[in-house]
Structure formats: structure tokens, C-alpha cells
Amino acid sequence: MPKIKSMSYCRQWVQNRTDIRRGYQTRHSKTIKGTGTVPSSETAKETNTTDYLNNDEADDISEENPNSNENSGDLVYASGQSYYCDDNSEEAVVQVPTHHSSPSFAYKLREWAIHGNIELTQVSKLLRILVYDGKHVELPLDARTLLHTPRSINVRPMDNGHYVHLGIKDYLNTLFKSFATEISNLKLPYLQLSFNMDGTPISTSGGANFWPILGSLSNIFTGQPDVFMVGIFSGLQKPESYNNYLLEFVEELKDLMKNGFLWDGIVHSIQIKAIICDAPAMAFVKAIKSHGGYYSCSKCYIKGEPVVLSSGKKTKIVFPDIHSEKRTDETFRARKIMPSGEDDTGHHMNKERSVLEQLPIDMIKTFPVDKMHLVDEGIVKKIINIWLGKPGPQKLQASKVTKINQHLEQCYSYVPSDFQRKSRSFKHAHFFKASECRVLLLYTGPIVLKNVLSKQTYEHFMTLSLAIRILTSPFYYVKYNEYAHSLLVHFVKKFIKLYGKQNATYNVHGLLHLAEDAKNLGPLDENSCYLYEAFIKIIKKKLHSFNCPLQQCSNRMSELKQLQPNSSECRNKIKKLGTVHQGIKELIHPLDGNKFMTASFFNFTIQTNRKSDNCVMLSSKRVIQVVCFKKEIHDIHIEGHVFVSSNVLSNINRELYKSFYYLIGNFEDEISKFSLTRDSIICKMCCLPANDENTFFVVPVNHTLMYS
Known part of the structure; x- marks a missing residue:
């Protein structure tokens, strides 16, 4: 084949390749005399076809005509199909090689590029390597075509x-x-x-x-x-x-x-x-006062009180009252006069109503208090800051903080993989994320803070922990809703006595409305910002x-x-969410014969080789540390160590803690066998070291509970 200009050859090669994909007739009636094959990597040097791979101008091929590869990402050439190239003096027919990739290769490549957040320029470079190598000629040259940008x-x-x-x-x-x-x-x-x-x-x-x-x-x-x-x-x-x-x-x-x-x-x-x-965003979209206003509560008509801070220069609004008239959709839309006789303009920002009021929704019940920002990032973090902050009646001694940190570090490897973050020590308290505070409140806190906090402070913390456990549980939030509300009322009253009126802020008051939100909309975590915050993180990573x-x-x-x-x-x-999905979906990672190491359920996984993920509760209320899953002809058995309870978390409300499975004990040495046909798994358990490696604290992982 005679020597040809690299850019002329390349542009014509791309255009004819595109014509074939679109099913067009070839644009030239003459053929170039040649070998009838696509130049291989070894012969390409002789025909100068590899020159454009290192040519700066060639990087602009796909940019010069970005529309040339439209809808071509998944097309595959038929074996033996011909395409044509043109030169000023000679003609040749070039045969598409019979080898081609599987139809799903382009999709897999697209999936890799999107989920890996690979830059378009890098994807385009990879595509050119694959195409010009001659083995994946069905692929486009431009990443935008592959990804359907x-x-x-x-x-x-x-x-x-x-x-x-x-x-x-x-x-x-x-x-x-x-x-x-x-x-x-x-x-x-x-x-x-x-x-x-x-x-x-x-x-x-x-x-x-x-x-x-x-x-x-x-x-x-x-x-x-x-x-x-x-x-x-x-x-x-x-x-x-x-x-x-x-x-x-x-x-x-x-x-x-x-x-x-x-x-x-x-x-x-x-x-x-x-x-x-969250509170600022809700205030913005509903056109109401934000959390620093006197009438900022979106659920009731409570009026905040100004409190002068210790510095004497600043004031903040607190909400020490417990009972107040509830807002309704009708009173919100009508701008009802408040119980004090004042007009409700103290709650609404201005005369221009939010367009959200045009929707056929309840303007009060449809906007729940966000548990993520109010409880996890709000109350829990606030309490920790008081324990570690300025000198005061609730500030912890350095020796107690050290004891808590050591126990938290001991528990770190035991926290189930269901949680994105695990509780770090209080050395990092300033950087705690919401999910870390959630783990501390519901799982690590009850055992780590026991015998370290004063009895009064510990029972106050456990009041919040138990109330939130009820309201986030798919099987407790209705049955024990009123009881959870009474716990939260008690928590708010006691909070003012323990931590001072100056700390009874918007978030503390918001606890009084959580039980009603759960009753109207379901478990709190299903109506929190966790899901959306995770997606926002994905968005930012793609920039x-x-x-x-x-x-x-x-x-x-x-x-x-x-x-x-x-x-x-x-x-x-x-x-369909809200229904019970029992049973093992899949057994994977075989050990030997019919024994397996991992079992996958609807919303959790049990892994016998990880101490953080190998504990379950059966319908007989037995807690088992699973050693393996054994597949029989008509049944599945689990083999493991049975948990023997020796105590409950606290002697105060002993029966209550026992009914919610806050248990302390250890596991039997011998291995027992259970049939899942007769004794099914009802939830995954979080198993944490209590005081040493031989005594454990177990509690259900809330979102995995299938039934109580």
C-alpha cells in the first residue's frame, strides 16, 4: 500500500466507519488496491497509520465532528462487512476483521467509566487504543458517544x-x-x-x-x-x-x-x-422564619424566649415550654391569629406565599422534622460538646474521657458493616458526622457510657436512646409511639435541669414532635436526609x-x-416497601461441601468470618453467633454459639430493657445447630465487648428487624 497522509486517512477512516454503522451505502464507487485487511499493529508503521496515534492533531478528531458517532455505542459490525478509504491517487478495499467483542462490552465499559468517575478525555484515549488495535472496532472514538452524553x-x-x-x-x-x-x-x-x-x-x-x-x-x-x-x-x-x-x-x-x-x-x-x-432549607422553601426566630417552630405556636449568653454580648432564642397549640394545614394557609392574639406574620416571612402551597398537600404533616440534623447532628453532638467543653456540672473528668475513648476504640471493629461510619473516640468529636452520632446513640453509647457517666446523666441519655430506637424501628414505632413521646417529653424536661435553660434550643424543642411525625409518615430514618445527603456526595464526586x-x-x-x-x-x-421479606436470598462463599460462609437477606448480610457481622436473633428469641450456614436437601441450618444472658443494661426499667433486648452476657463454647424452617432469623444483632473480650452487649440492628 502506498504511503498516505495520516490525517487524511484517519478522517476518511472515521467517516466511512460511521457510514457503515448507520447502514448507509458507501460513498465511493472506486476501490483502492490494497491488501484487503486492516493494518495490524506491526504493519501500521509501513503505512503510517500509527502516526496519528501520537499526533497532537489527532486528539481533535472526535472534537472536529462530535456528532459523527451518534447512537453508535452498542452497535457491532457484521463479520466480513467492507468499508472504504479514499486517497487522491490510489484505492483499496479494507475488510473488517471477523473478530468482535461481545455485545455487552460497550455497556460494561460505559458502566466502568460512569461509576469510576473517569474523565472524558481519558475514556476517549482508551477508546482510540481499543479501536485502532483492530479488536474492538465497534466502539466509538469519543467518550461522549459511548456514555450517551x-x-x-x-x-x-x-x-x-x-x-x-x-x-x-x-x-x-x-x-x-x-x-x-x-x-x-x-x-x-x-x-x-x-x-x-x-x-x-x-x-x-x-x-x-x-x-x-x-x-x-x-x-x-x-x-x-x-x-x-x-x-x-x-x-x-x-x-x-x-x-x-x-x-x-x-x-x-x-x-x-x-x-x-x-x-x-x-x-x-x-x-x-x-x-x-433541614431547618434552614425548610424555612426557605416554605417562606417561614428560620430556627433563630421567635415563632420558628413549624409544628406548633410556641414562642421562643431570648437568653443572654455568659459573655453578655449575644442573645439566643430558646424554647423551654413543653406544651403549645399545634399548627394545622388550615391555620397555616389561613395565617391564623396565634393564641396570644398576635397575627401569624411572626411565623411567615412575607406576604408572597410559597408556590408549594399550590400543591394538594398538608403543609404541616408533609414536612417532617429531620431526625438526621435534629437528633444525630444536633442533640447528640451538643451533649458530647457539653461533656467535653467548658467547665460545668456536666463536664467529664479527663480520666473518664480516656476510659470512654479506650472502650470506643475497642468497639470499633465490632460495629456492623451496615453503617457507613463507626464511632471514633471522643478525640475526634469535633469532626463527628451524623452517622457516627447515630451509632453512638443507639449502639455503642449504651455500653460505653455505662458506669462512666453519673447515674442521673446516664439514665437521661438512655431515655433518648430508647425513644429514638422505638421511633426508628419498623415494628415498634406504632405500638410504642405514645410511650416514646412520653420518654421524649421527660428527656426535654430533664435536659433543662441538667444542661441549663440556655441550651434548650430549637433542636431540643423539636424532639417533642418526632413521635407524631413517625405516626404520620413511618419510621424516622425513612423520612430523614440520610439518603439524600449520600446522593449529594455522589454528585460532588462527579465534578x-x-x-x-x-x-x-x-x-x-x-x-x-x-x-x-x-x-x-x-x-x-x-x-414493596413496608412489607416483611423473610428468608435467605443467596448463600455464597462456600467453605466445604454444603457449608457456606455468607448469607444475603433482603436488607442485610451475615458474614461468619467477621465478628461485626456474624450475630443474629432467631424467632425463638435466641441470639446466635453464626459459625456457618449448612444447606440441606429441603432446609438450611445454621451452626453457631448460643448467647447466654447474665444481666440487662440497667436495673432501672429492667423489664423494659429486656423487652428491647439490651442484653449483657457471653456465648457458649459448644456449637449448636438450628433449622431455619422452624426457627427463622428475625434480625441482625450488634455484638459489642462490654468490659472485656469475654462479656458482650447485644442489641438488635434496628433496620434489619423483620418482626418483633
């Missing part, structure tokens, strides 16, 4: 920034495209959606912010990421107008709630379960630079949406 983005100016609306219907179309049959089989009366609005800084070094509107399905579990993006605002500050920010979202939601979502001739009703925000962050975010969300799950693989994963 949108050609345009509908970014519109909004007040002090820009906004992109992705839409609720767009997500529902994607969902039903994958799971229409499975969702229909669930026979749901309606699709229930929850939403979240919040602001987050894009980086710690700049002033740019994101304000995403996020949504999630509240009554279906698909086995896929449950959060989707409805819209997102980007600017140096939060949106100036809450109504401009929410308008498109509200208009689309009004249409869906009125007309339903149509798929395949079937109309699916849409309901809003909750709009979940490769701070140039055009809104466009980057929109493109990455669209690419992520294109990863259509295989319905056949997910058919057994999709579930």
Missing part, C-alpha cells in the same frame, strides 16, 4: 445563578422502561414520592453552591439507587426567590398529581409522602473541575440514567 443542556438564568430542570416524568419513564412488569405485579394503589431540597458548597475553597431538588420512591425498592434529581440551581448564594426556584418542580408535580403518570395505557396515581429538609459545574452535573446525571438495569437481573430485587 446529551448534545445540549437546557440551562436557564435564574436570579443570581442558573438552573437546570431534569424532571420527574423523565425519571419515571426510565424506571418503567426497566421495571414496568415488576411494578405492575406489585399492584400498588399509587406511586409515593418524597422530595428534598438543600444547599451544599461545591468546594471548600470557593463560594459556588448547588441547590438540588432531589426525589425518591417511598413505597418501592428497586435494588438500584433510589434517589433521582429533579432540578438543580447553581450560584454563589442560595436562590434569591424561592418561588422561581420551585416553580418548574411544582408545575410538573401538580400535573402528575392531577392526571397521573401514563405508561403503556395505564395511569398510575402519584402521591407525595414527604418533603424532607472533575469547577468550570461549568452545573453543566457537568447535568451531563453526569443524564449519563447515569442511561445505565439501564437489566430487568431479568433485577426482577427478584424489586420489592
Whole structure:
């Protein structure tokens, strides 16, 4: 083959390759005399076909004509098909090699690039290597084609920034495209959606912010990421107008709630379960006073009291009262006169109402108090700061703090893998995240703080721990709802006595409304910001630079949406939330013969080789440290050590702690065998060292409880 110009050859090669994919007739009637094969890596030097791989100009091939590879990501050439190249003086016919990759290779490559947050330039370089090697000629040369990156983005100016609306219907179309049959089989009366609005800084070094509107399905579990993006605002500050920010979202939601979502001739009703925000974000979208105002409580008419701080220069608003008249949807919309006789303008920001009031929702019950920010990041962290902070009656001695730290470090490796973060020692208390505070409140705190705090302070802490355990449990939050409320009332009253009136802030008062929110909407963790905060973290990780962050975010969300799950693989994963799903889904990691090391359940996993994940409770109320799972012909057995309880957590309310399985004891040495047909697993247990390696404290992992 005669020597040809590298760039001319390359551009023509790409164009003809694209023509074949689109099914076009070749554009040239003449052929070039040649060998009839694609140049191999060894012969490429002779024909100069490898020159463009190292040529700076070649990096712009896909940029020169970015539309040339449209919809080509999953196409595969037929064996023996020909394509044509052109040169000014000679002609040749070049045969596509018969070897090609499997049809799923492009999808796997796309999945790797998206989930790995690989930069587009690096993906494009990899694609060129794969294509020019001759073994994966079905792949596009440009990463944007492979990932189905949108050609345009509908970014519109909004007040002090820009906004992109992705839409609720767009997500529902994607969902039903994958799971229409499975969702229909669930026979749901309606699709229930929850939403979240919040602001987050894009980086710690700049002033740019994101304000995403996020949504999630509240009554279906698909086995896929449950959060989707409805819209997102980007600017140096939060949106100036809450109504401009929410308008498109509200208009689309009004249409869906009125007309339903149509798929395949079937109309699916849409309901809003909750709009979940932290206190500042809720105040912004509802157009009410924030948590520092006198009438800032979104649930009742309590009036805050100003308290002068010890410095004498600043004041803060506290809420020491326990009982106050409750707000309702009617009084909120009517701007009802308050019990004191004052107009309710003290609660509402201005005369312009929030567009959220146009939705057919309860403006009080639909907006729950967020447990993540109020309890975990709020109350728990506040108490820890008092214990470690300025001198006072509740400040802990250094020796006690050291004892707590040592026990927390001992418990670290025992905390179940269900939690993203484990409790670090109090040395890092200033950096504690919400999930660490949650683990401390419900799991490590009850045993680590025992015999270290004063009896009065410890029982006060346990009052909050038990109340939150009840309200976050899928099987206790209804049965013991009133009791949990009484515990929280007692906690707030005692809090003022122990820690002072000056610490009875908005968060402390908010505890009084948690039981009612749980009664209306379900367990607290199902209506908290944990799910959305995790998704926001994913969004921020997908930004490769701070140039055009809104466009980057929109493109990455669209690419992520294109990863259509295989319905056949997910058919057994999709579930109706709120129902009991018992039994082992899968046994993996065989030991020998019919014995297995790992068992997967609906929402947790038991791993016998990890001391943090090998403890369960059976329906007979036995606690077992599992050694292995044994598969029989018609049954599955578990072998393990039985827990023998020698004490409960506290002699005060002894029977109460026993009924919630706050147990202390040790495990038998001999191995026992149990049939899961007769004695099924009802929950995973958290097993922590009590005082030494031979005595343990066990308590149920709340979200895994299948029934009580």
C-alpha cells in the first residue's frame, strides 16, 4: 500500500466507519488496491497509520465532528462487512476483521467509566487504543458517544445563578422502561414520592453552591439507587426567590398529581409522602422564619424566649415550654391569629406565599422534622460538646474521657458493616458526622457510657436512646409511639435541669414532635436526609473541575440514567416497601461441601468470618453467633454459639430493657445447630465487648428487624 497522509486517512477512516454503522451505502464507487485487511499493529508503521496515534492533531478528531458517532455505542459490525478509504491517487478495499467483542462490552465499559468517575478525555484515549488495535472496532472514538452524553443542556438564568430542570416524568419513564412488569405485579394503589431540597458548597475553597431538588420512591425498592434529581440551581448564594426556584418542580408535580403518570395505557396515581429538609432549607422553601426566630417552630405556636449568653454580648432564642397549640394545614394557609392574639406574620416571612402551597398537600404533616440534623447532628453532638467543653456540672473528668475513648476504640471493629461510619473516640468529636452520632446513640453509647457517666446523666441519655430506637424501628414505632413521646417529653424536661435553660434550643424543642411525625409518615430514618445527603456526595464526586459545574452535573446525571438495569437481573430485587421479606436470598462463599460462609437477606448480610457481622436473633428469641450456614436437601441450618444472658443494661426499667433486648452476657463454647424452617432469623444483632473480650452487649440492628 502506498504511503498516505495520516490525517487524511484517519478522517476518511472515521467517516466511512460511521457510514457503515448507520447502514448507509458507501460513498465511493472506486476501490483502492490494497491488501484487503486492516493494518495490524506491526504493519501500521509501513503505512503510517500509527502516526496519528501520537499526533497532537489527532486528539481533535472526535472534537472536529462530535456528532459523527451518534447512537453508535452498542452497535457491532457484521463479520466480513467492507468499508472504504479514499486517497487522491490510489484505492483499496479494507475488510473488517471477523473478530468482535461481545455485545455487552460497550455497556460494561460505559458502566466502568460512569461509576469510576473517569474523565472524558481519558475514556476517549482508551477508546482510540481499543479501536485502532483492530479488536474492538465497534466502539466509538469519543467518550461522549459511548456514555450517551446529551448534545445540549437546557440551562436557564435564574436570579443570581442558573438552573437546570431534569424532571420527574423523565425519571419515571426510565424506571418503567426497566421495571414496568415488576411494578405492575406489585399492584400498588399509587406511586409515593418524597422530595428534598438543600444547599451544599461545591468546594471548600470557593463560594459556588448547588441547590438540588432531589426525589425518591417511598413505597418501592428497586435494588438500584433510589434517589433521582429533579432540578438543580447553581450560584454563589442560595436562590434569591424561592418561588422561581420551585416553580418548574411544582408545575410538573401538580400535573402528575392531577392526571397521573401514563405508561403503556395505564395511569398510575402519584402521591407525595414527604418533603424532607433541614431547618434552614425548610424555612426557605416554605417562606417561614428560620430556627433563630421567635415563632420558628413549624409544628406548633410556641414562642421562643431570648437568653443572654455568659459573655453578655449575644442573645439566643430558646424554647423551654413543653406544651403549645399545634399548627394545622388550615391555620397555616389561613395565617391564623396565634393564641396570644398576635397575627401569624411572626411565623411567615412575607406576604408572597410559597408556590408549594399550590400543591394538594398538608403543609404541616408533609414536612417532617429531620431526625438526621435534629437528633444525630444536633442533640447528640451538643451533649458530647457539653461533656467535653467548658467547665460545668456536666463536664467529664479527663480520666473518664480516656476510659470512654479506650472502650470506643475497642468497639470499633465490632460495629456492623451496615453503617457507613463507626464511632471514633471522643478525640475526634469535633469532626463527628451524623452517622457516627447515630451509632453512638443507639449502639455503642449504651455500653460505653455505662458506669462512666453519673447515674442521673446516664439514665437521661438512655431515655433518648430508647425513644429514638422505638421511633426508628419498623415494628415498634406504632405500638410504642405514645410511650416514646412520653420518654421524649421527660428527656426535654430533664435536659433543662441538667444542661441549663440556655441550651434548650430549637433542636431540643423539636424532639417533642418526632413521635407524631413517625405516626404520620413511618419510621424516622425513612423520612430523614440520610439518603439524600449520600446522593449529594455522589454528585460532588462527579465534578472533575469547577468550570461549568452545573453543566457537568447535568451531563453526569443524564449519563447515569442511561445505565439501564437489566430487568431479568433485577426482577427478584424489586420489592414493596413496608412489607416483611423473610428468608435467605443467596448463600455464597462456600467453605466445604454444603457449608457456606455468607448469607444475603433482603436488607442485610451475615458474614461468619467477621465478628461485626456474624450475630443474629432467631424467632425463638435466641441470639446466635453464626459459625456457618449448612444447606440441606429441603432446609438450611445454621451452626453457631448460643448467647447466654447474665444481666440487662440497667436495673432501672429492667423489664423494659429486656423487652428491647439490651442484653449483657457471653456465648457458649459448644456449637449448636438450628433449622431455619422452624426457627427463622428475625434480625441482625450488634455484638459489642462490654468490659472485656469475654462479656458482650447485644442489641438488635434496628433496620434489619423483620418482626418483633
